[in-house]
Amino acid sequence: MDITSFEQFELNRQLLNAVADAGYTEPTPIQQKTIPLSLGNHDVLGIAQTGTGKTAAYLLPLLMKIKYAQGKNPRALILAPTRELAIQINEAVKELAKYTDLRHLAVYGGLGPKTQIETLQKGVDILVATPGRFMDLYRMGELVTKDIRTMVLDEADKMMDMGFMPQIRSILEVIPTKRQNLLFSATFGARVERLSSEFLEAPMKVEVTPQASTAKMVDQVLYEVPNFRTKINLLNHLINQDTFQRVIIFSRTKEHAENIYKFLSRKVIEGDNIRVIHANKGQNTRINSMDAFKEGNIKVLVATDVVARGIDVAEVSHVVNFDVPLIYEDYVHRIGRTGRANHTGEAITFMTPAENYHIQKIEKIIKMPIPRQPMPDEVFVTETPFDESQAMLREIDEQRRKENPDFLGAFHEKKEKNTAAGKAKQKAKKAAIARKTTARPPSNTRTKSSSGSGSSKRSGSRGGRR
DSSP states (O other): OOOOSGGGGTOOHHHHHHHHHTTOOSOOHHHHHHHHHHHTTOOEEEEOOTTSSHHHHHHHHHHHHHOSOOSSSOSEEEEOSSHHHHHHHHHHHHHHTTTSOOOEEEEOSSSOSHHHHHHHHHOOSEEEEOHHHHHHHHHTTOOOOTTOOEEEEOSHHHHHHTTOHHHHHHHHHHSOSSSEEEEEESOOOHHHHHHHHHHOSSOEEEEOSOTTOOOTTEEEEEEEOSSHHHHHHHHHHHHTSTTOSSEEEEESSHHHHHHHHHHHHHHTSOSSOEEEEOTTSOHHHHHHHHHHHHTTSOSEEEEEGGGTTSOOOTTOOEEEESSOOSSTHHHHHHHTTSSOTTOOEEEEEEEOGGGHHHHHHHHHHHTSOOOBOOOOTTSOOOOOOHHHHHHHHHHHHHHHHHHOTTOOOHHHHHHHHTSHHHHHHHHHHHHHHHHHHHTSOOOSSOOOOSOSTTOOHHHHHHHHHO
16 A cells, blocks of 8 residues: 555654644655554664655654653663764654653763753653763663663664674663664665664564665765865865855864864855864754754854764755765765755765775765766866875875785885895895896897806906906
C-alpha cells in the first residue's frame, strides 16, 4: 500500500497536529518504510543520509509509544555523536511533542553537568545524549537506566569515525537487554555492520538511497588549486557573487577555519555577517552562531567537520569544501548541508595536488566523478611557497607508499644520502659502477683513468711516469 499521508500511520491527534504545524505534508521514503516497522516493535537498520527526514522517522513512532509523562527515569535513549546533533534532535523532539506532556533533555559535554543533573532529577521521558556525557552521568549515579525500553543510535558511521565504540559497548552493558533498537547511518561499511550485529536483533533493513550517495538536488563542482593562498583568492572571487546567499565553508582544521574567518571578516564580508565554529569554541558561542545562521542573520558560516552533521538549515545555497575531508564519507555529509527540503544547492570543492589522492577515493565511494571547472580568469594564482610545496611532496610520497609499500620516495633517497648507512650505500654504488667500467673492453681512445685502483697496468704506468 502506498503511504501518501501521515494519517495512514494511525498516529494520535497530538502528533498529527504537530506534524501539520511543522509543515510536513507527505511522508518521505525513509518515513514511509521506517514508521510502520518501528510501531510494530521491530529492530530497524536504516541507511539514509541527513536531510531525508530520518529524525522524524524514528521520533514519531517513539513519541506514539511513550505517549505521556510517566515516572522519573528515561524510557527512551537517543545517542548522537556530537553536541550539535544532540541539540538538533532535542529541538525536533520539542517540535513534534509540543502537544504532549512528554519531558525530554539533551545531555552533552562542553559545559558543566549541574543544570543537566537538575533537569534529570525532576524527571525525563526521552534522553538525547552524546556517549561520553551519558557515561559520565551514569558513573556519577545521576542517571537511572532500568526503564529504558527503546534505544536509537543516530549517525552510527560518525560514531565509528570518532572512536565511540568503547563508550557504546559500555552503554549497552548498563541498559536493559530487553528493548527495541534502531540504528541509522549514512553508510554501511564494515565497522557499522559489526556494530549492527552487536546492537540489533533480527533487524529489518531500510535503505532509501544508495550507500554514500550524494544528494540529487546538489550540483557538484571541483577546482584544481595549487596552494592555500590561491584557495583564499578563489574563495574571495566566488563568495562575492550574488548567488551565494547562505554559505557553509568546511575546513579540515580549526587553524584553517580561523584563517579563513579572519580573512573574510577583514576583507570580504561586511559587518557581523560571518561566524566560525570549531572544537575550540565555547558551547554558547557555537549554539549562538548556529542559531544566527539558521535564522538567516549571517551569510557565511565557517566550520570544521565536528559540526558537519549538526547543521540542519533548509536553504543553504552553497557548501564550499575549502579542504578535502580525510574521512571520505564526510564529503557526503558536508555537501548534504545544501540541497535540503527540495531546495537545490551547489557544492564546490578546492583540490590541491596533494588532495587529488583523497578525491579519487571519494569518487569511488560516490560512484561518480566530480565535474572539474577551470579556474576563473579573475583569480590570481600565487606561487606555492617552498615550505608548502615540500609538505605537499611529502604527503604525496606518503600516499604512494600507502598504495605501494616498496615505494621509497624522493624524500627517502635525499635523507638516506645524509646518513652514515646512506653514505655507505652510495660508496658501494660508486664502486659497483667503477667495476663495471673496468670490465669493459679497453678503448683505443687515450683517456684519463677514473680510478687509480681500477686502472690497467698500462694506464698505471702512464700515471707513474707522470
